[in-house]
Amino acid sequence: MEYEPKYTVVLRGQEFILTKSQIEFDSPNYFTACFLGDFHEAQTKRLELSRSPDLFKLIIEHLCGYEVLPLDNKANTSDMSADSVLRNLRADALFYQLDGLVKSCDRAIKPRKTGRSFMIIGRRSPYTRILSNADSSSTISVEGLRWEKGYLKPGDVWVTTVTEDILNRMGQLQLRRSYADFEGLETVAAIEDFAQKAVGNYSKSGWTLMGWRFEAIPRPDDGSGQPGTKILIVLEGL
Known part of the structure; x- marks a missing residue:
């Protein structure tokens, strides 16, 4: 089997491994810019951030091509409400420039009735x-x-x-x-x-x-x- 490059993302001390095919999913994005561009991370293949490791587990599922929405109880391992998880996931999707996931979050977030x-x-x-x-x-x-x-x-x-x-x-x-x-x-x-x-x-x-x-x-x-x-x-x- 052909070797696929791997990249390490460290979030608040927790390490996550991403493959090249994963970072190219829903691209261009933050990962392709860092690891496949002219940044220092392209040489070290290591990226350290202070984003949420719990939310990144959902990000990884998305990068594997899985449907992560709507959220189920098993997906929420934090003390946040499902609505908070969804909105914070959207914030991280914006940060990582994952346009596909941002659109999925927008569809899942029910518009609030204004009650005009x-x-x-x-x-x-x-x-x-x-x-x-x-x-x-x-x-x-x-x-x-x-x-x-x-x-x-x-x-x-x-x-x-x-x-x-x-x-x-x-x-x-x-x-x-x-x-x-x-x-x-x-x-x-x-x-x-x-x-x-x-x-x-x-x-x-x-x-x-x-x-x-x-x-x-x-x-x-x-x-x-x-x-x-x-x-x-x-x-x-x-």
Whole structure:
């Protein structure tokens, strides 16, 4: 059998032997750079590091071509939780430049649910001056909204919180980020003032304006009611 070069990796006093085929697995990486490059370790075939020897046992399994994820109880010989082992293994995979193992760790680390919440402020206003064009829900009269805010009293609005799933079913909103010119920012400021009058200093409580929808309420054909405006303002939790 043809001789295969061997290389020694020393981690906190513990020695590990790697073969050439192992260090070339998932390469280029830290080992190929050290042992097959122009570094001193290419001559000594010995590398000393202060990384975790326990995690390196999993690294060796990976370099042998074995699947090391998902982790089982036998693989965890330390006092760390399985989640900590996985995240520390990813850190070592980054250090050793093992791109394949990094990707495997990323797939195994379940993304944390953000649990995003949204505060909905609603009002059915009996006034139409809030919209500068009653036929367009996107054309807000800044002066009309300021006038509406001036007459706003406790109990004039309803407030609730919803999840992102519910928000996605609420229909299209005018998004704050779409209003970047002078007139747009003036509109944003007016809506922020209205929301603050309705629910208090929401930014101090961890909320920020996300979007809104203002809709004209037409007068019923039979003349039995009054026209008005539906106001819907959405705040996003930071």
